[in-house]
Amino acid sequence: MSVITLSGTGVSWPCDDGDTIMRSALRAGLGFPYECNVGSCGNCRFDLLEGEIEELRTDAPGLSERDRGRGRRLGCQARPLSDCAVKLRLMPHYESRFRPVRQAATLTATRDITHDIREFRFKLETPAPFLSGQYALLTLPGVEGSRAYSMASTGDQADEWHFQIRRVPNGAATTKLFDGLKAGDHIEIDGPYGMAYLREDAPRDIICLAGGSGLSPMISITRAAAVSPALAGRRIDFIYGGRAARDIGGKEMLEELPGFGSTIHYHPVVSGMPEEEDGWNGYRGFAHEVAAKLFAERLPECEIYFAGPPMMGQAIQKMLIDLGVPPAQVHFDQFY
Ligand SMILES: Cc1cc2nc3c(=O)[nH]c(=O)nc-3n(C[C@H](O)[C@H](O)[C@H](O)COP(=O)(O)OP(=O)(O)OC[C@H]3O[C@@H](n4cnc5c(N)ncnc54)[C@H](O)[C@@H]3O)c2cc1C
Ligand code: FES
Structure with a gap:
């Protein structure tokens, strides 16, 4: 485990081995800005002031060479190799209502929705609630990196999360999901994440x-x-x-x-x-x-x-x- 310290604030949080700086901050209840979680949007950029990290996705489109040269890194792709000191602005808007959890899940069933969209149902080891519209990261055996998929079910069903996934021709994760997984197989699910959830406090059409x-x-x-x-x-x-x-x-x-x-x-x-x-x-x-x-x-x-x-x-x-x-x-x- 590493300790991540937010420079000049006295705020620090633990990051478990294998976890990333941004995800561990969300698990600790902190509002670390993000969006995609897969290295593409750049919203989770931070300044690495001290310490060593490993970048999960070295070709991540969310980080330019200029950013890199200035010592910036992507929080969703930065796995600490030591204690680290970082600089960024936390924003309460990003604090998770339900903190994300990494856990094992078992594929229970699938059903076709269209010719190339299939629903995959996973039973979680520990039930976890989420807000409708949120997504999770699926880590699939033999596939490098994790992929984001949004839940189609609702948080009332906290023990089984359903995902409707479109097959991407030659896509690494979707080929594994569609052709390489069968009921009873295990994967890792990490979630919930995402800000595009149903606003029940906004009584509009x-x-x-x-x-x-x-x-x-x-x-x-x-x-x-x-x-x-x-x-x-x-x-x-x-x-x-x-x-x-x-x-x-x-x-x-x-x-x-x-x-x-x-x-x-x-x-x-x-x-x-x-x-x-x-x-x-x-x-x-x-x-x-x-x-x-x-x-x-x-x-x-x-x-x-x-x-x-x-x-x-x-x-x-x-x-x-x-x-x-x-x-x-x-x-x-x-x-x-
Ligand atoms: C927030 C969010 C929610 C999404 N929800 C859905 C959904 O509900 N249904 C659905 O069908 N699709 C969804 N997607 C798209 C999905 O995550 C995949 O991009 C898509 O299924 C293609 O994956 P693939 O591996 O088959 O294709 P590939 O072409 O092999 O991979 C494409 C994508 O995977 C990511 N990627 C590639 N390499 C790595 C790596 N090493 N580490 C991490 N990421 C990598 C990149 O984002 C890339 O665009 C969502 C994406 C995001 C960001
Ligand atoms: S959250 Fe999009 S690049 Fe990290």
Whole structure:
């Protein structure tokens, strides 16, 4: 175990062997800024003043050569090899409601949602609650590094976490998940993480925008919002975008919720060009275009959650800024 000291503050915390500086800070209840947890966003940068670390991902896109030259490192990728002194600004906003825990989990079942999205259900060794919309890090045997996946279930089911995961062609983790794991196999799960969780203290109508791999956290948020007493009677619009008709899914999970068709509305949208007999009679375009068309004036009055590929995230953010939606009402953890 190493001790990490925050320079000039008197704050310090323990970091277990194998853990990272940022994750150990969150486990200690501290607000260490972060977002992706996989070395891509750069939000967890800190100054290493003293001590030695090992970088888990040496090619992490979140750290430039310039940063490195100035002694900066990524908290999510920095594993201490000695006691360390660091400099950064803690922010209460990042303190975890439920502190993340690393533990073993067992795959209990899988089911297909679309041709390339599958739900994976893992039983945790020790039940752990989370907020709807949060994610966990999965460490898979034979795969270098861990990957972030959002839960589709809700925190009420603290002993079994469900993840809806899109297969990435030749992707290291998704190939292992889809082709190399069977019921009864063990992996390591570390979580919960993430700031894009359901705000039950914001009694506004809700808009969930999901594309491709972003289905899972939006399903979790809608499931929790549908039964939240604080949000009773609030309208929830769920827009799900895919490239082709066969990419569209999720409706059957929403249909099971109280209020489907009255307060909960599902709007699937396909972005690819019409193919002959693709059988698609619904919206065509991108999810953010449909949101702008259907809800333009209402958007600034709503709480907005979104998840999906980086290009989609950028398009949604631009649309929301253009329409004057207050940033405090918009919640997302960028996928990488
Ligand atoms: C916050 C968050 C939530 C996400 N939620 C979901 C979800 O619910 N469903 C879903 O389908 N996808 C989700 N993703 C995407 C997912 O984490 C993977 O990027 C995706 O499944 C591809 O992984 P792969 O290993 O198959 O592909 P690869 O092409 O092998 O790896 C791609 C990604 O893995 C990461 N990576 C690569 N090497 C390393 C390493 N050594 N250490 C750590 N990270 C590395 C990088 O982020 C890279 O973009 C999420 C991503 C983030 C950041
Ligand atoms: S780079 Fe560490 S949280 Fe994104």
